[in-house]
Each structure stands twice: as structure tokens, then as C-alpha cells.
Amino acid sequence: MTVTTALERDTLATAAARIRSHVVDMCAGPEGGHLGGAFSCADVLAALYFSVLNVDPQRPDDPDRDRFLLSKGHAAVGLYATLAERGFFPVEELAGYGRPGSRLMGHPVRAVPGVELPTGSLGHGLALGCGFALAARYAGSAARSFVLLGDGELQEGSVWEAAIAAASLRLDRLVAVVDRNGLQLTGATDGIAPMEPLADRWRSFGWAVRDVDGHDPNQLAEHLNAAPWEPGKPSVLIARTVKGQGLPFLAGRSASHYVTLSARNHARAVRALRTTEVAG
Amino acid sequence: MSRATREAYRDTLLSLLERHPELMCLDSDTGLFNAEHAAAAGDQYLNIGIAEHNLMGMAAGMAACGRIPFVNTMAAFATSRALEAIKIDIAYNRLPVRIMATHGGLAAGHLGPTHQALEDLAVMRALPGMTVVVPADAAATEAFVEQSVHLAGPLYVRLGRKPTPALPAAPAPVIGQAQTLRQGGDVVLASCGPYPVLACLAAADVLAAQGIEATVLNLHTLRPFDTETLVAAARPASLVVTLEEHWRSGGLGGAVAEALAEAAPTRVLRLGMPDQFVNEVGNQEHLVTHYDLTAERVVKTVRTALDTAAGPGRGEREDRSAAGVPVLT
Numbered sequence: 001m002t003v004t005t006a007l008e009r010d011t012l013a014t015a016a017a018r019i020r021s022h023v024v025d026m027c028a029g030p031e032g033g034h035l036g037g038a039f040s041c042a043d044v045l046a047a048l049y050f051s052v053l054n055v056d057p058q059r060p061d062d063p064d065r066d067r068f069l070l071s072k073g074h075a076a077v078g079l080y081a082t083l084a085e086r087g088f089f090p091v092e093e094l095a096g097y098g099r100p101g102s103r104l105m106g107h108p109v110r111a112v113p114g115v116e117l118p119t120g121s122l123g124h125g126l127a128l129g130c131g132f133a134l135a136a137r138y139a140g141s142a143a144r145s146f147v148l149l150g151d152g153e154l155q156e157g158s159v160w161e162a163a164i165a166a167a168s169l170r171l172d173r174l175v176a177v178v179d180r181n182g183l184q185l186t187g188a189t190d191g192i193a194p195m196e197p198l199a200d201r202w203r204s205f206g207w208a209v210r211d212v213d214g215h216d217p218n219q220l221a222e223h224l225n226a227a228p229w230e231p232g233k234p235s236v237l238i239a240r241t242v243k244g245q246g247l248p249f250l251a252g253r254s255a256s257h258y259v260t261l262s263a264r265n266h267a268r269a270v271r272a273l274r275t276t277e278v279a280g
Numbered sequence: 281m282s283r284a285t286r287e288a289y290r291d292t293l294l295s296l297l298e299r300h301p302e303l304m305c306l307d308s309d310t311g312l313f314n315a316e317h318a319a320a321a322g323d324q325y326l327n328i329g330i331a332e333h334n335l336m337g338m339a340a341g342m343a344a345c346g347r348i349p350f351v352n353t354m355a356a357f358a359t360s361r362a363l364e365a366i367k368i369d370i371a372y373n374r375l376p377v378r379i380m381a382t383h384g385g386l387a388a389g390h391l392g393p394t395h396q397a398l399e400d401l402a403v404m405r406a407l408p409g410m411t412v413v414v415p416a417d418a419a420a421t422e423a424f425v426e427q428s429v430h431l432a433g434p435l436y437v438r439l440g441r442k443p444t445p446a447l448p449a450a451p452a453p454v455i456g457q458a459q460t461l462r463q464g465g466d467v468v469l470a471s472c473g474p475y476p477v478l479a480c481l482a483a484a485d486v487l488a489a490q491g492i493e494a495t496v497l498n499l500h501t502l503r504p505f506d507t508e509t510l511v512a513a514a515r516p517a518s519l520v521v522t523l524e525e526h527w528r529s530g531g532l533g534g535a536v537a538e539a540l541a542e543a544a545p546t547r548v549l550r551l552g553m554p555d556q557f558v559n560e561v562g563n564q565e566h567l568v569t570h571y572d573l574t575a576e577r578v579v580k581t582v583r584t585a586l587d588t589a590a591g592p593g594r595g596e597r598e599d600r601s602a603a604g605v606p607v608l609t
Contacts (some may be wrong), residue, residue: 063345063346067345110373116344117340117341117344117369117373118368118372118373120368121364121368123333124337124364124365124368124369126337127333127334127336127337127338127340127341127365127369128337128338128340128341128344128369129341130334130337130338130341131337131338131339131340131341131342131343131344131345132341132342132344132345133341134326134338134341134342135341135342135344135345135346135347136345138304138323138347139345139346157333158331158333158334158337158365161331161333161334162331162334162337162338164329164331164334165328165329165331165334165338168328168329169326169328
């Protein structure tokens, strides 16, 4: 397991805070954005891009790079913020999100440096990730492939088609993360389609499973850096998260799913994040 | 000689795999590759199971990493069940996935509407960047599979199931170039796929004996569409008749009508499957005959249309049902 330095610990928390800050700004733009789901996975994204992924913003096409897919593509604002912070494109470009002339669409598009493939329709990412992992195996590359899934997304049958294939092909360089925030557009995920015991479900599909706090970026990074956890098995990290985590007036509410922040609420959100950061 | 286009595909791919290590064959348990074929393909062949969305998604992921995957499934499952993965993961990204769709048209025969694909060409033709081809025999299949190695972007190939007859000598089949199988100035008979092309050739013989000269086009590539060849053939003609194993909307007839409406307005009569799901039991040849996708139908359609165009009193009243126009009864 990778030893996390004090500097790195600060780096990950800071990165997550900066991601949330950018998301709040983007969601105050004319189109708004999927704030809640971007906030719930902000710590996962920080861990991935600032500790785990072997990617180089200067060489985004390096064939030996690790590949990441945001299968819950609606959290695009979170991914854009992360890629900008990581240096794939200028942070200033985030101000154009959702506006004519910008390449930052509401769901990730390949025109954005660092985006491997477009996502948005749920249930596509894990099959694509299987393809990445299989191609890496054929190329003799040690690269790993990471796919971030929403928990509501697990209602799509295609996720489980891919889960079966990944286990049967023994794709142990494939790592899935489930952003288990427990909410989807209209309410509680388990009220609509109960998924617990979720870890057992994945285990029964032949995956190595860890079930962890999704808001501790250092712990997330340690787990993800250590994958594969069991030789011959794909890994899934169930990240227990809170939708809208970090904004008291939206956290844990399905109303955070898609938000267009008024000037007043934007100021409120900025203040809340500052307080959280100081407290953290 | 009769040979199944799907077997021609399989054998051609097997011969290409060794020379092209970037090629892969991903199967969804179609049975097209038996244990011997799979062994011959080595690790370039994988049966990933009965999961067509996953098949397309994995192929897209591999293609994004530099491989050229050929995926095997049936046309019915490729273009309706797995359509979203084809649209978003493959077409949107212009990835070089080769969708090898067997049991196209009525080829599934007695297996019924769940396994028949009478909308696949319309659906695939609607996707930006998708190349759509329908080889009419085994030789054309071999040519298209070989050409596909160097083709940019995604490709949809409609294949059959059982052996179908070889076409008579024809110009070499090239993706994107219509084949002119016969020249004639009066009418154009346009089709794609084994039985429709053979029916048009046979119809042209009958018409010639009656003094009507037909150009016969094999429009095997529906996208990108060879409008130039079609327009050149249609200019001297007074009528274009299309014939296809497909519902009448959006397939070959649709492509011909769209192209001619803009480039060289010509009367087009589209023959194809009636607007219904198949409720007849039988093999492909039986169904083709039962639903009258035949040379006789083409001849009758041409004669009726020309006679009607010749003026009132000189010809028969147009047989609307023969022209595929719904008749209220």
C-alpha cells in the first residue's frame, strides 16, 4: 500500500475543496448543473486524480495511461473541475460551462482534454471499462481502468452484464467505484429499488469488494492505490457518500440533484464551503 | 455455388487475424465460431456471452484503445437491443467497430419476428458516420471484410444465415460503390441483398423479352450512398423500382427516394415487406415468395407503372397493392 505523506493528505482535502468550489460556481451559471451528485463524488475524484491515476495532463494520449470513466456522466461539473485543477485545461475555462462556444457540455464530451469517452446515458461505463481493461491486457500494459458509477445507475441491467463479463474475464486491472449517496432524481434509491446488501451483490458477481467512507479522500486513495485486492478479480469500492456533501442547505436532499444557484444561494454556498474548509 | 454470407465472413476474418494482430473477434454466443474456429483464432477470439449491450460497449472500449473489434450478433439484437451502445459508444466516437449482424432481413426464417430484422438498415443508416453494407453473396462478403480492415469509423454488415446463391459475374464489389449489373435505358431496378438482387436480375430478363430495357443496380452500400451512380442510371429512365428484404420505410427504398428527390426527381416505387410483423412460418425462400419479394412482382410493378404512364385507356389501372401502397378494404 502506498504511504500517504502529510503533504498528500493536505493535497487531497484541498483538491476536493477546490473541486466543490468550482462546481458551485458552475451551478450558478445560466444552465445550472448536477450539483448533488458532483459533490458526493468530489472526494473520490480528488483521490483518483491527485493520488491514484497514472495520467499526465501533458500527454493525455499516452497509450500506457490509466483510464478513468465517469459512468455517472451527469456529474460532469465535478469531472470538469477535477480535470482543470489537475492541469488538463485552464481553470478559467470552467466559467464557460454550459454556455454557447464552450466545449463543456452538461455531460462529458471527448472534446474536453482528459475525457476518455462521452458518458451520460447511464449503464454504459462499466462495459467500456471492460474494453479498456481487456485492451490493456492484450497490449501487455500494466495500466488500470477505473469506472465511477452512481448507485441509482445500478438499476440499469447493462451494468450487471458488464459485471459478469469483468469477473469471467478475470479483469483484475479494472476498478469500479460506486458513489453510494442513496438518492436519485426523485427520491431515495432504496425506496425505488432496494440494492442492499450491495457488497454481497457485487461479491456474488465475482468481484472483490470494499465498503468505505466515501468522504475521506486519503482512505479512498489508499484503497484505490492498493487495487487489485484479490488476484484475478475486478475490484469495486462502495463509497458511502452524502449527496450534496459540504452544503448544509442541500446535503442529503434529492433536491440537490440538479441545481441552478441564484446569486443569493451561490453566496450562501461559497460561505458554507469556506466554513467547511476552515472546520476541516 | 451457394454459400452462407456469415460463413464467408467468418472464414475471411480467420484468414485476416494472423496478419493483423490489432483485429479481435468478440462473440455473443452466436455459434458461428465452433471450437475449431475459436482455436484457429487463438486469443483474438472471445465469446463474452449473451449480453449485446455489453458486447458493443466492450468493443467500443477496445477500439478506443487501438484495436479493431469485429462483433458477432444477430441483426435483430444488434440494431434494436444494443442500439444505444452502438449509437453512443461506437458511432458518436467514430470508433472502428465492425458490427457483423447475421440473420438479416428474413434470413431467420421460421424463427419468427423476434429473430428477424426488417428495420436494421433504416436504423443504422440514420447514424452519423456509420457505414452500412449488405453483401449480396459470399464473394462480396469476403471483399467487404477485407476492405473493412482499412476503413475509418464504424461499419454495419448485414449478413444472412443459410447458404444463398452466388451472383453472376459482376464488377468487383467495393464498399461505397454501387455495382451496375446490367445496363438499360427504360427503367432502373435497384436492390440489395441476395434474393432481391437475384430477383431484379431475373425481372430484367423478363422485361427485356417484352421490349423494356432495365439497368440493374446492386446498391450494397446504403451509407455512404452512391448517389452519383444512381442518378446517372435514373436520368434516362422513367421509373425506378426498389426491392428489399426490409420494411418499406427508411431502408434501401428510402435511401433511393431521398437521393433522387433532391438530385434527379424520378418516379420511385418501393417494394419491400408489408407493414406488419411476419405471421407466416417457413424458411427465408418461402417467406420471400410468400411476401412476394419476387421477380414476378418487379415485372408486374414495372409493367403496370409504364402502362399507366402511357395514358388513360392504353394501360391497366395501376395495381396499388402491387406497388406496395396500402389498400383500404
